[in-house]
Amino acid sequence: MGILATAADERVADVSFDDDSLIVRLKDGRTISVPLSWYPRLFQATPEQRRNWKIAGGGYGIHWPGIDEDLSTEGLLRGAPAPGRNAEELHPKSRTRLAGRQASRAAAVPRNSKSRSKARQ
Numbered sequence: 001m002g003i004l005a006t007a008a009d010e011r012v013a014d015v016s017f018d019d020d021s022l023i024v025r026l027k028d029g030r031t032i033s034v035p036l037s038w039y040p041r042l043f044q045a046t047p048e049q050r051r052n053w054k055i056a057g058g059g060y061g062i063h064w065p066g067i068d069e070d071l072s073t074e075g076l077l078r079g080a081p082a083p084g085r086n087a088e089e090l091h092p093k094s095r096t097r098l099a100g101r102q103a104s105r106a107a108a109v110p111r112n113s114k115s116r117s118k119a120r121q
């Protein structure tokens with residue numbers, strides 16, 4: 001018994017924004033929504049600058065000429081924030097969400113001092 005897989009078309013069809021997110025619709029019908037705070041140049045851009053985007057890289061990228069920003073659908077699908085940027089500093093909501101996630105992770109990971117001390121011996 002085989003599984004039929006439709007070919008994914010990860011090329012950009014449309015780009016939009018809401019107050020907190022970059023939203024990219026792909027040609028295959030999927031929609032990617034990522035926090036705008038992940039991309040400081042876009043976060044700080046004016047609405048007019050955000051609307052001025054062009055499809056790049058054979059359809060697999062987006063370029064904003066007014067702010068010199070480039071994103072790929074590959075990076076968006078991977079969930080990759082802008083490299084080397086501390087975007088959480090830009091947006092208070094992001095800082096609050098980040099602190100909550102870090103607290104949740106710390107609570108979920110039990111600290112076992114016995115196993116650590118055995119590993120050191």
